[in-house]
Amino acid sequence: MKVFIAEKPSMARELAKCLPDPKKRENGYIRTGGGIVTWAYGNVLQQAEPDAYNESYKTWRTEDLPIIPETWKLIVSPSAKDQFEIIKGLIEQADSIVNAGDPDREGQLLIDEILDYVGNTKPVERILLNALDEKSIHESLTDLRDNRDFKPLKDSALARSRADWLMGMNLSRAYTLAARRQGHKGVYPVGRVKTPTLALVVRRQRELDHFVPVTYYVVKADFDYGSGTITAQWQAKDTQGGLDSEGRCIDKQTAENILAKTEAAVSGTVTERKVTHKKENQRLPHSLSSLQIAAGKKYGYSPQQVLDTAQQLYERKFTTYPRSDCEYLPLNQRRDVPKILENLASSGQADLENWVKGADKGLKSRAWNDSKITAHHAIIPTTVRCPYDSLTPIQKNIYFLIAQAYIAQFYGVHEYDSQRIIINCAQEDFVARGKTVTSPGWKELYSRDKSDDNEEDKDQLPVLKKGTTVFYKSGITEEKETKPPQRFTASTLLAAMKEIYKYVKDDGLKKKLKEVQGIGTEATRATIINELIGRKFLYEEGKKKYLCPADSAYILIDALPDELAYPDETAIWEERLHLMSIGKDDLQSFLKDQVEFLRTLIQKAGQGVVKTHAEGKRCPRCGSVMIKRAGKYGEFYGCTSYPKCKHTEQIIPKAVDESTDYTCPRCKTGRFVRMDGPYGPYWLCNHPGCKTKCADVKGRPSIYQK
Numbered sequence: 001m002k003v004f005i006a007e008k009p010s011m012a013r014e015l016a017k018c019l020p021d022p023k024k025r026e027n028g029y030i031r032t033g034g035g036i037v038t039w040a041y042g043n044v045l046q047q048a049e050p051d052a053y054n055e056s057y058k059t060w061r062t063e064d065l066p067i068i069p070e071t072w073k074l075i076v077s078p079s080a081k082d083q084f085e086i087i088k089g090l091i092e093q094a095d096s097i098v099n100a101g102d103p104d105r106e107g108q109l110l111i112d113e114i115l116d117y118v119g120n121t122k123p124v125e126r127i128l129l130n131a132l133d134e135k136s137i138h139e140s141l142t143d144l145r146d147n148r149d150f151k152p153l154k155d156s157a158l159a160r161s162r163a164d165w166l167m168g169m170n171l172s173r174a175y176t177l178a179a180r181r182q183g184h185k186g187v188y189p190v191g192r193v194k195t196p197t198l199a200l201v202v203r204r205q206r207e208l209d210h211f212v213p214v215t216y217y218v219v220k221a222d223f224d225y226g227s228g229t230i231t232a233q234w235q236a237k238d239t240q241g242g243l244d245s246e247g248r249c250i251d252k253q254t255a256e257n258i259l260a261k262t263e264a265a266v267s268g269t270v271t272e273r274k275v276t277h278k279k280e281n282q283r284l285p286h287s288l289s290s291l292q293i294a295a296g297k298k299y300g301y302s303p304q305q306v307l308d309t310a311q312q313l314y315e316r317k318f319t320t321y322p323r324s325d326c327e328y329l330p331l332n333q334r335r336d337v338p339k340i341l342e343n344l345a346s347s348g349q350a351d352l353e354n355w356v357k358g359a360d361k362g363l364k365s366r367a368w369n370d371s372k373i374t375a376h377h378a379i380i381p382t383t384v385r386c387p388y389d390s391l392t393p394i395q396k397n398i399y400f401l402i403a404q405a406y407i408a409q410f411y412g413v414h415e416y417d418s419q420r421i422i423i424n425c426a427q428e429d430f431v432a433r434g435k436t437v438t439s440p441g442w443k444e445l446y447s448r449d450k451s452d453d454n455e456e457d458k459d460q461l462p463v464l465k466k467g468t469t470v471f472y473k474s475g476i477t478e479e480k481e482t483k484p485p486q487r488f489t490a491s492t493l494l495a496a497m498k499e500i501y502k503y504v505k506d507d508g509l510k511k512k513l514k515e516v517q518g519i520g521t522e523a524t525r526a527t528i529i530n531e532l533i534g535r536k537f538l539y540e541e542g543k544k545k546y547l548c549p550a551d552s553a554y555i556l557i558d559a560l561p562d563e564l565a566y567p568d569e570t571a572i573w574e575e576r577l578h579l580m581s582i583g584k585d586d587l588q589s590f591l592k593d594q595v596e597f598l599r600t601l602i603q604k605a606g607q608g609v610v611k612t613h614a615e616g617k618r619c620p621r622c623g624s625v626m627i628k629r630a631g632k633y634g635e636f637y638g639c640t641s642y643p644k645c646k647h648t649e650q651i652i653p654k655a656v657d658e659s660t661d662y663t664c665p666r667c668k669t670g671r672f673v674r675m676d677g678p679y680g681p682y683w684l685c686n687h688p689g690c691k692t693k694c695a696d697v698k699g700r701p702s703i704y705q706k
Helices: 009-017 076-094 105-117 134-141 148-183 196-210 250-263 288-299 303-315 329-346 349-355 391-410 443-448 490-498 507-513 527-536 549-560 567-579 585-609
Strands: 002-006 025-028 029-033 035-039 046-048 074-076 096-100 124-126 215-224 229-235 265-281 414-427 428-439 467-479 538-541 545-550 626-631 633-638 648-650 654-657 672-677 680-685 691-695
Touching: 002 009, 002 076, 009 029, 009 035, 009 134, 029 096, 035 490, 046 105, 046 691, 074 076, 074 148, 076 105, 076 250, 096 105, 105 148, 148 549, 148 567, 196 490, 196 527, 196 549, 196 585, 215 250, 215 414, 229 250, 229 414, 250 265, 250 428, 250 467, 250 527, 265 428, 288 303, 288 391, 288 490, 288 527, 303 391, 303 490, 303 527, 329 391, 349 391, 349 443, 391 443, 414 443, 414 467, 490 527, 507 567, 545 549, 567 585, 585 648
Parallel strands: 002 035, 002 096, 096 124
Antiparallel strands: 025 029, 029 035, 046 074, 215 229, 215 467, 229 428, 265 414, 265 467, 414 428, 538 545, 626 633, 633 648, 654 672, 672 680, 680 691
16 A cells, blocks of 8 residues: 655645545545545644753753753644544555655655654655646656655755754753843744844844935036937046045035036047947746745735745646745746646736737747756746636736746847947046847836836937047036935845845855855745744834834844854855755764854853843942842842853842831840831841841831731
């Protein structure tokens, strides 16, 4: 008997439909003529908490850190216990098993760890379901692989899971305990990916808080060349006075002098005319991240909305697997091109239908590349016709973006001439730039979208030969201001996570990390951002839902060393996880390095000081703020630099009424003194050998009340 274990019920149902009859639905599985199909509910197994390794770990203590399991433990998720028992029973009865997890590293691990947990020794095959339409499933059933071939993918997911546990469990405790020693309350969660992501927003907000706009001046002049006018902008020489470090003219008088000098010169000469023919290859089809970024930019959708909608389209068989980090397509997928384009031509969406008419089915863009394909490929429409009019508004928009990028593969490259003309007038250079599109190609599909081209002038320039004389006609000095960096939204923060090389602290790493997949995975980035918002480290502001850091975010990030607050190390770890997934790194070596890194960070947690705005009593030894604490022998002041500084001072209660005649009934010698305590007034015998205490009742010791 062959048992298929799918990642979720929806996948199991579609898989069962494509297996031979008869079919019978039973408790937790579907029996078919081609085997039994069962399913998990996502993560059936989860990492055990620290106290599962040692009961004493329930209490957070610095001396227990780092907690490093010798043998890693998993526990069955409480919500999946019944289904796990069903899966376990079917594995025991099976002759062979098929891993039908999602076609990525997490999907690989999710089923493999169940097999490992129950001690399976039976042969296991792997099916890769990039789409849930019948045609795709039938093709996948004829191409079952040996599950052992995917061990690198499993190891990569396992390494990620264990690294996240080591960093999260240990560093959250280390920095929370450090914060508590210094008077802060609450829990400060630290995550391998979550923390540097939060730090991106904190640093961006500080850039904005400290941003001072710079006023600068631009000089533009119109020159008459006989049959028309050309507008050019003054380009300052490096030796020109009145410039800032960025080469901007910040002195108004300098700009006005340039304009006056140009006007007086009357004429100028064309010293350079350069035309460069350029080509832009077709944009690639969408991965999940590129889809989330595009949908956020065009429609304002959050990354989680895009992921949920793409999942819905996938489960309805209209698009392929949504959690893909790949933007390429396998060559064998080209056989589906006619059917997919035929479906889009009758989709009921006007733009898609018109674009298909101009598509060249025989065109082969750079997207068709088997060497770029791993367990999955780019997100594209399937051969199942999508009833576009029946979709919800958000489903329509997401399907549109997926289909638009797919059709773009059947349009030519975008070609244009980039032009530059330099005019020298009064010994100053004026530059005019232009762009002439010679073949719109695939950009015809995106002509209504806002261009990302930074060239100021998109118009075609006149043909002016070198040496041509032109005459000054008019000019203007424009006052401009530098703009602050944009606040992050959920979509732009996700883009930053994907292009993390732009935000590393070490410039030397930027080139190395440019090819890295970013930090986090396609499936987890949206979840990480949502969690930061849910834990109130970030909050959304305004119509555009800009992300702003809460006070707790500043406290946490300021307490952390650069290794956690900057993404450099995390990005390097992500690159190693990627290398592991293709068999070029190994699990044990990765975890060994993680533990060494972890020990260093825990040591820094013990030495660091969590910044506080508290004022008050200062430590006479180190100058740090001292805070009031409750101890076994009463209240005392403790230094916030503990354990680096262990200075303490006992708090002696202050007497508020010493002129009393209440003699202590116990020692018969001392006299009761009224004290001001943390929970209100009380009475204390002033004899050094007695110190009897009693409650205060209406301003008198309780033992004297009748």
